[in-house]
Amino acid sequence: MTNTVSGRQEQWRAEFPYHWDEDDTITRRELLRFTVYTSGALFAAAVGLAAFNRFYRSRAAGVKPLVRLSELVPGQAFHFNYPDPDDESILIHLPEGRLVAYSQRCTHLSCSVSYQPERERLFCPCHDGAFDPRTGEPIAGPPRRRLPRITLEETNGIIYAKELLP
Amino acid sequence: MTRPSWQMPVLLTALTIGILLMGIQLWVLTVALDLLLGGEGSRVWQLALVSGAIFLGGVFVLNLLNKVFSQRERTD
Numbered sequence: 001m002t003n004t005v006s007g008r009q010e011q012w013r014a015e016f017p018y019h020w021d022e023d024d025t026i027t028r029r030e031l032l033r034f035t036v037y038t039s040g041a042l043f044a045a046a047v048g049l050a051a052f053n054r055f056y057r058s059r060a061a062g063v064k065p066l067v068r069l070s071e072l073v074p075g076q077a078f079h080f081n082y083p084d085p086d087d088e089s090i091l092i093h094l095p096e097g098r099l100v101a102y103s104q105r106c107t108h109l110s111c112s113v114s115y116q117p118e119r120e121r122l123f124c125p126c127h128d129g130a131f132d133p134r135t136g137e138p139i140a141g142p143p144r145r146r147l148p149r150i151t152l153e154e155t156n157g158i159i160y161a162k163e164l165l166p
Numbered sequence: 167m168t169r170p171s172w173q174m175p176v177l178l179t180a181l182t183i184g185i186l187l188m189g190i191q192l193w194v195l196t197v198a199l200d201l202l203l204g205g206e207g208s209r210v211w212q213l214a215l216v217s218g219a220i221f222l223g224g225v226f227v228l229n230l231l232n233k234v235f236s237q238r239e240r241t242d
């Protein structure tokens with residue numbers, strides 16, 4: 001009887017040669033391999049971000065005419081695109097008469113900031129971030145870095161954008 | 167075939183460290199995205215290098231473990 005049972009077991013093992021002892025080891029080794037593959041994917045993603053920045057974000061700007069000085073009203077903003085056609089920027093004629101220009105890209109998560117002259121701030125509606133229009137420094141909300149500044153130059157009554165500074 | 171007793175702790179340790187490092191890589195990727203969106207993309211390369219170093223370390227350890235295991239299994 002016992003011989004018959006053990007004979008059946010042997011037959012079963014012969015038909016389904018599954019090594020239970022190795023099961024855990026194989027699973028863990030596979031998991032380790034999968035971890036390394038995932039690590040490679042994360043590395044590739046980081047390289048992709050760096051490459052995106054290198055090829056799409058770091059183009060040289062150059063000098064670009066913006067607007068006639070006579071058209072600017074103190075306390076108002078003028079919107080333009082600089083350095084690329086899809087980079088929104090803002091030129092502010094401060095109430096005291098000074099001109100400042102910034103990228104409109106919020107330094108938190110790249111939402112577009114807008115000028116609120118009545119509250120004397122540049123406001124990002126995504127997470128209630130705010131910047132000082134005189135300096136571009138963050139004054140409220142999650143942003144921790146200042147807005148990228150655009151240097152300006154006036155020649156023959158025309159305002160030119162010269163350079164984007166981080 | 168029985169498994170050598172030292173294999174499982176070594177595998178588990180490697181797996182734990184690997185998963186921890188993968189978590190760090192994920193964090194590094196979020197920091198890189200944050201910097202990119204914040205306009206400081208020039209620093210993303212440094213983070214990519216850190217991520218690459220972790221990945222290469224993982225590949226090295228995986229190869230090492232495969233070599234050691236196959237060598238020991240042949241001798242045991």
